[in-house]
Amino acid sequence: TGSLEGQYARKTGRLVSLSEQNLVDCSDEEYNNHGCAGGLMDRAYVYIFLNGGIDTEESYPYEMKQGKCRFQRKDVGASLTGYVRIVPRNDEKLLEKAVAFLGPVSAAVFAKLPNFRFYAEGVYDDQGCSEFDVDHGVLIVGYGTTEKGQNYWLIKNSWGTKWGDHGYMKLAKDANNVCGISSLASVPLV
Template sequence: MNLLLFMTIYTAQSLTTGVPSISLLDEWEVFKTSYNKRYASRREEAARLSTFLANKEKIEQHNAKFDRGEVEFTMAMNQFGDLTREEFAKRMNGYDRAGRMKIKPSFFGNELPIRAYPPGAYIADLFPYGAIPSNVRDPDDYLNEAAIYVAPPENVQLPAEIDWRTLGAVTPVKDQGDCGSCWAFSATGSLEGQHFRRNGSLVSLSEQNLVDCSTNFGNNGCDGGLMDHAFLYVKVNRGIDKEDAYPYEADDSRCRYRTDEVGATDVGYTDIPQGNEKALQAAVATVGPISVAIDASSDHFQFYHKGVYYDPTCSSEELDHGVLVVGYGTDKLTKRDYWLVKNSWAESWGDMGYIKMSRNRHNNCGIATAASYPLVK
């Protein structure tokens, strides 16, 4: 690296802001060490340094707005500090909005419906976590035919807040790495929660199993996919392996599914009415962790740290990232309603891997646009 050029930049900043306790050079070295950054050449490192400094300035400007009460969340430097917004979105956001409800016609020679299932009944309320009534036909047939979403009765009062982490239904935060497999982490998270509610045991499931083995269902491994496609794969495959038997590799590989290492199964999935935050709240409260897709393309999201996230520029239709809603509540300081969302970018991102996203603010970032959960019997 051209140290003279770097020190010129550093000196210019020091003259206007005062000498910081840690120099920019030290900050850059700490950043590289903390996140194990390696660059192929000095030219590449110089380019990454330039991006790092630009991101650092964005973060500081945003946090100054927070201090003035103009925004309600803070930002912080993290492992994505050397990526531009465009690079970040391309690398990390793998939700395939364009592929929603498109499924390849065969899997190991078995014919599949092109449209999977229509939006299913609210089966958790029709048959709450117990035996399915004897007058109901086979659940698979029922789910194939159900097309009406049945919400909880109006006289059922939902809790003001819920956090499925405290109830034992959420595994620790995971890390998708340099792979657009967010959809797989969202899907396993929802299935882990449903398996816990049915069986009382929390089993970490294999995202790599989905990355490697669900391509015939419309998913594309590290190049993107859909949670619903993952749920359908698990149904037809009659299971998904446990994470410890099929560990994550952050890369596409051959399918190595083992029938003797199954951690969970499902019988299909239910799509929650599009854009309906009240329906999403009911599902989170009565069903458990719910898979959702959001617009996470903003650099505000890239460097989110704490507070209730709201982005007026967010799209409710152009979704690019799969995450998991594990609860909801109201912020005690700002009185803002929020969704408690588990991400798959390690604990070094956000608030220990989580983000509070705005709730009841016109479906901000599309959090209720493509919500679904697997059905486990």
């Protein structure tokens, strides 16, 4: 929801918190997503488009479990007209331009490694982290360089503020597409 929230705010000047639970409950097997077991943002965008929008977080709060779809059209916080993929894949320079000029970008990463799941600080740079088996959506909100000169992506995860650095991770940038960060990235169109 973060990328849509960002694009909606850029267009309207209003930041609306959108319901992740709406996606968990409603963008399911029909869209080849799997609720709490995972899914990809492009498929969620298709659900939002075909559904005519997504509810606000306030009207459809997060429950940390999959339930019955309770979407209410009267509670729609934002909608989209489509989405664009950042292509060619594996092009971190193009991804950098997208983040700089378009704002927050949704991306899929490989998140199954224990050291990813238990990340706490620093720049994550595990070259054993697959660039092909992406299985988890994150939000790229920026990029930077450490004092030691290591480039990184600043990503926001959906696992809450107790994960990582208050819900964020610095993921190695320009380092052979670590965890597949530039393999499947996209931005919704508002």
